[in-house]
Amino acid sequence: MHYMKWIYPRRLRNQMILMAILMVIVPTLTIGYIVETEGRSAVLSEKEKKLSAVVNLLNQALGDRYDLYIDLPREERIRALNAELAPITENITHAFPGIGAGYYNKTLDAIITYAPSALYQNNVGVTIAADHPGREVMRTNTPLVYSGRQVRGDILNSMIPIERNGEILGYIWANELTEDIRRQAWKMDVRIIIVLTAGLLISLLLIVLFSRRLSANIDIITDGLSTLAQNIPTRLPQLPGEMGQISQSVNNLAQALRETRTLNDLIIENAADGVIAIDRQGDVTTMNPAAEVITGYQRHELVGQPYSMLFDNTQFYSPVLDTLEHGTEHVALEISFPGRDRTIELSVTTSRIHNTHGEMIGALVIFSDLTARKETQRRMAQAERLATLGELMAGVAHEVRNPLTAIRGYVQILRQQTSDLIHQEYLSVVLKEIDSINKVIQQLLEFSRP
Structure with a gap:
């Protein structure tokens, strides 16, 4: 199929010219062929009719002359009949130039006349071949038009039997050279060719003119579309x-x-979220204002530059470059991004960018700043831990305070019942420490209250 691109043009104008030429040439040649074929058929039909008219004239002019000179020897009778009938064939062939005509006698088995005599007199007295179509005419008593090589050469020959009183006496012929017919048909073909050629040339001229006008309009649209793309x-x-x-x-x-x-x-x-797009080479092509605020970089600093320049000196793993290189798409992935002035907690979603043909032309990352949310979450977690600690301390305080109350009561009883000063001093110290513990427990209870 590679040869088709050399035959079938790529440009629309040339395609239209080719199609228009084919649409003109094919019907024109078809019509020309039909006209030429029908014309040749008409020429042959006209020739056959003319030859048929000539032989009928010869038959009418013959009358009963074939009965003359029946007592003469064969050669003398041929000469006598030739002298009698030659003026008839001469006059008729003179009226129809280019036609040869004559009489054939079955009994004598010889050509009696062959006009024009100036050309064919030497054929008088000649016997036709056994396979000559004239014998078929005499045998079947049927007219015949035959085309082929005969006495005169390549001819179109119209023959009719000579019948008198139910007896076949011979046949009459009128013929015309096939070359003359071909010459006349060729003249007709030349006229047809001239007309067809003129028609084709005019059609081609009009096709070229209209195609140029159409091509100019198409070029305007094509140039406009090219400009429109930019x-x-x-x-x-x-x-x-x-x-x-x-x-x-x-x-x-x-x-x-x-x-x-x-x-x-x-x-x-x-958009509240940051958006950055990169091409297949990893260069930044798009960056929205939210991305400027989040990353700390300005659009004019990054657009047209490699995206990797943001983290050349770090161990940062870039999800969008992973998407570009390996086709892996990430959804709501949380990362720590090395911003200009600080590390930023981000939630990123990446995807590939395809053109209308389904080809990947880049990658896109959409991200939101999680730094404030992360700080809020940290503080909430700390508050939850403190609340849990307060609840734990309140429980511990209650669990410790109750036994201490009992201990303090028993220590007081022991101090009242002993008279030993040393024991009383020791018990006073114990009471003092118990009161200190109770004071701490009271502070813990107050801290744990909401």
Whole structure:
């Protein structure tokens, strides 16, 4: 199939010219072939009718002359009949130039006349071959038109039997050289070729003119679309006819694209989450304001630069580069990102970017700052731990305070019952320490209260 690209052009204009040429040439040649075939058939039919008319004239002019000179010897009778009938064939062939005609006598088995005599007199008296079509005419008593090589050469020969009183006396012929017929047919073919060639040339000229006009309009649309790919606000000029409808449709599509792109840009620009897109080489192509605030980098610093420059000197694992290189997509992955001035806790989601053909052209990361949330979560966890500790301390205080109360009561009883001063002093110290413990327990209880 590789040869097709050399035969079938790629440009639309050339394709249209080729198709138009084929649409003109094929019917024209078909019509020309039909006309030529029908013309040749008509020429042959006209020749056959003319030859048939000639032999009928010869038959009418013959009358009963074949009965003359029956007593003469064969050679003398041939000469006598030739002298009698030659003026008839001469006059008729003179009226129909290019035609040869004559009489054949079955009894004498010889050509009686063959006009024009100036050309064919030497054939008088000649006997036709056994396979000559004339013998078929005499045998079957049926007219016949035969094309082929005979006495005169390659001819179209019309023959009818000579029948008198139910007896076949011979046959009459009138013929014309096939070369003359071919020459006449060729003249007709030349006229047909001239007409067809003129028609084709005029058609081709019109095709080229119209294709140039159409191609110019197509080039305007093509150039406009190329510019549109780089500059969406571009509008195509209004063109006439269907091309105008196409240009208007393209302008409407461009307007819809502008509105869609504006909406998409607004969504990205006003998103609370950061958005960064990179191409297949890992260079930053898009960065929204939220990404600037979160990372601490400005858009003009990163767009067009390798994304990896943000963490060249760190051990940071980049989910978006992983997506770009290995196709792994991450959802709500929490990472610590090395920002400009601080490490940022982020929740990131990555995905691949595909074009309209399904080819991957880059990767996208959407992220949100978890730093404040993480701090809040840390404080809440600390508060929960403190609350748990308070509850634990309150329980411990209650569990310790009750036994201490009992101990203090028993120590007081012991101090009242003993008279030993040393024991009383020791018991007073115990009471003092118990009161200190109770004081600490009271503070713990007060701390644990909400």
